[in-house]
Amino acid sequence: MSEPLKRRILLPLLLISSVSMAGDLTAEQATQQADNGSAITMFVIFVVLTLGITLWSGRRTRSAADYYAAGGGITGFQNGLAIAGDYMSAASFLGISGLVYLSGFDGLIYSIGFLVGWPLILFMIAERLRNLGRFTFADVASFRLGQRQIRTLSAVGSLCVVALYLVAQMVGSGKLIQLLFGLPYHYAVVLVGFLMVLYVTIGGMLATTWVQIIKAILLLSGASFMALMVLIHVGFDMGDLFLKATQVHDKGIDIMAPGGLVSDPVSAISLGVALIFGTAGLPHILMRFFTVADAREARTSVFYATGLIGYFYILTFIIGFGAIVLVSTSSQFLDEAGALIGGNNMAAIHLSKAVGGDLLLGFISAVAFATILAVVSGLALAGASAVSHDLYANVFRPGASDEEEVRVSKITTVILGMVAIALGVLFEQQNIAFMVGLAFAIAASANFPVLLLSMYWQRLTTRGAMIGGWLGLMTAVSLVILGPIVWVQILGNERAIFPYQYPALFSVIVAFIGIWYFSVTDKSEAGAAEREKFDQQFVRSHTGLGAAQASDH
Amino acid sequence: MHSDIYQKIKDHPDFHRLVAKRKSFALNLSAIVLVMYFGFILLVAFAPGVLAQPVAQGSVTTWGIPIGVLIIITSFLLTGIYVKRANTEFDEENQRIISECLKG
Numbered sequence: 001m002s003e004p005l006k007r008r009i010l011l012p013l014l015l016i017s018s019v020s021m022a023g024d025l026t027a028e029q030a031t032q033q034a035d036n037g038s039a040i041t042m043f044v045i046f047v048v049l050t051l052g053i054t055l056w057s058g059r060r061t062r063s064a065a066d067y068y069a070a071g072g073g074i075t076g077f078q079n080g081l082a083i084a085g086d087y088m089s090a091a092s093f094l095g096i097s098g099l100v101y102l103s104g105f106d107g108l109i110y111s112i113g114f115l116v117g118w119p120l121i122l123f124m125i126a127e128r129l130r131n132l133g134r135f136t137f138a139d140v141a142s143f144r145l146g147q148r149q150i151r152t153l154s155a156v157g158s159l160c161v162v163a164l165y166l167v168a169q170m171v172g173s174g175k176l177i178q179l180l181f182g183l184p185y186h187y188a189v190v191l192v193g194f195l196m197v198l199y200v201t202i203g204g205m206l207a208t209t210w211v212q213i214i215k216a217i218l219l220l221s222g223a224s225f226m227a228l229m230v231l232i233h234v235g236f237d238m239g240d241l242f243l244k245a246t247q248v249h250d251k252g253i254d255i256m257a258p259g260g261l262v263s264d265p266v267s268a269i270s271l272g273v274a275l276i277f278g279t280a281g282l283p284h285i286l287m288r289f290f291t292v293a294d295a296r297e298a299r300t301s302v303f304y305a306t307g308l309i310g311y312f313y314i315l316t317f318i319i320g321f322g323a324i325v326l327v328s329t330s331s332q333f334l335d336e337a338g339a340l341i342g343g344n345n346m347a348a349i350h351l352s353k354a355v356g357g358d359l360l361l362g363f364i365s366a367v368a369f370a371t372i373l374a375v376v377s378g379l380a381l382a383g384a385s386a387v388s389h390d391l392y393a394n395v396f397r398p399g400a401s402d403e404e405e406v407r408v409s410k411i412t413t414v415i416l417g418m419v420a421i422a423l424g425v426l427f428e429q430q431n432i433a434f435m436v437g438l439a440f441a442i443a444a445s446a447n448f449p450v451l452l453l454s455m456y457w458q459r460l461t462t463r464g465a466m467i468g469g470w471l472g473l474m475t476a477v478s479l480v481i482l483g484p485i486v487w488v489q490i491l492g493n494e495r496a497i498f499p500y501q502y503p504a505l506f507s508v509i510v511a512f513i514g515i516w517y518f519s520v521t522d523k524s525e526a527g528a529a530e531r532e533k534f535d536q537q538f539v540r541s542h543t544g545l546g547a548a549q550a551s552d553h
Numbered sequence: 554m555h556s557d558i559y560q561k562i563k564d565h566p567d568f569h570r571l572v573a574k575r576k577s578f579a580l581n582l583s584a585i586v587l588v589m590y591f592g593f594i595l596l597v598a599f600a601p602g603v604l605a606q607p608v609a610q611g612s613v614t615t616w617g618i619p620i621g622v623l624i625i626i627t628s629f630l631l632t633g634i635y636v637k638r639a640n641t642e643f644d645e646e647n648q649r650i651i652s653e654c655l656k657g
Binding site: 105108109111112113115116118119120122123124127238239242243246253256257258264265267268269271272276296299300302303306307310313314535536538539540542543544545546 | 556558559560562563568571572575579580582583586587589590591593594595597598599601602604605612613614615617618621622624625626628629631632633635636639640644647650651
């Protein structure tokens, strides 16, 4: 089908389908809930707008570089917003404000861990990553090593992270939409999966980036407004906010101090390792560094991203405490047992209604839904790239054309959409904030060590990276399975075989030791040749000479 | 890109100076972040009572709150400090080394 023809057919089709979807929603909610018309209207506006952007992007997406990396034409500030958008997922917006609502200060501990990875990414990874890679972080990890082995490892690591992260987002979306729009959980999950596939297959990275930017602006505006309303309520006196919260919270003054989140030193360090190194191993985040023109823009994007993410976490903290004061005291948000309707993760949503009525509730609901859509799109693109760029074009069919590669990526996206829907249904009852924690553990133990050492350590060889990387991945996965969440809560066993919730400390150490040992004992000729290539890589990683250039539009 | 230009850059004395300068700058800043964060999280694990101290007599606000917020703000400021120097001083020097090596 020719490009303009496709456009002429697709555009009306998409508009009609989204409008008729909205029609279904309206009919559905009229029977279940009467007051969420504004949410649906705003959400439909978002979907129509983003689908428009997707079609516009689809027209500009011609080469593989356009599809995977938006042609390298995103500016540092735009990319900073998009990175922040990727990072400010519904799981962190709803999950962290819910955690603050539940246990106060512990939410701040969690946020800080999520944030401090960013300066480290800037100091250690960002510019080298941009100078060495093209589309995926595996480009960098396999730069001077065995393509097949390292790309397979990186792709599997990426897919695990993407799958876990997707589950968290899908579950969050299902619950949210069920509560807000009155749409059954399963329908909601299907809707999210469907829109995600549309954005990614038609618009590629350019569309995914702009969806992310728009959503980041909406989310930051909405959260800022809510925090502002909370502050107005307490006369801009944080002390008064905390005082009121301790007076009404079950745990009283204890919400102002570290509580049960990290109770022992091993868990504390392990959580820290997972969050810091995990952030630096998230495939959808690392991919963002290839959408900018050069190392300079890559650095600039981390600067903006860190500021925006930090600001956002301070907002979620205020929002969580605001919910304690304004939501937990109002019977309209509580069930008969006195618990929050929809669970603790709904604290921020209920607060929006408490401070801004149905209109703000509608806006925040639509934003939360948009957040999920944007984040799952970024994840799907990262997962699909791991399959098409790393596995297909470099392992199974080396020398595949750009067109074939992009086609495989689109097919993978469709499959990922279906898998995400299935997993979303399967994991309906899990705590979404902790699912993200598990994704971080795998990113920290499988992706990060290989990526870091490939850039910094001359003696690294394919053998070392392979064995250590797989050991890290398998250790993380097994310890997660044997740990308290999966072994006890999901599988119903009495006691966890591995006692800690966060396995990263152990699995990261296993990965690093494995990589080190099997590299230094590698006496093969191939290993020696790989060490020889380090100098060239080193110069390129520092100077950017020979780095992939932005394609011109 | 040809390997001889890489070799030329690698042999350029200013390149080594630049790499060393960038390395120590990045390492120092990373150390600040790591010490700050792990100091905080170990305090949470070993001595949660410290963070639970009220900032003033009779106040419910604990030291944990301003310390936590300060870590967030400091993280952001450190990225600003790094980007400022890397995007000006380091980039200029880098550009000069490259053009010198490309020329002769």
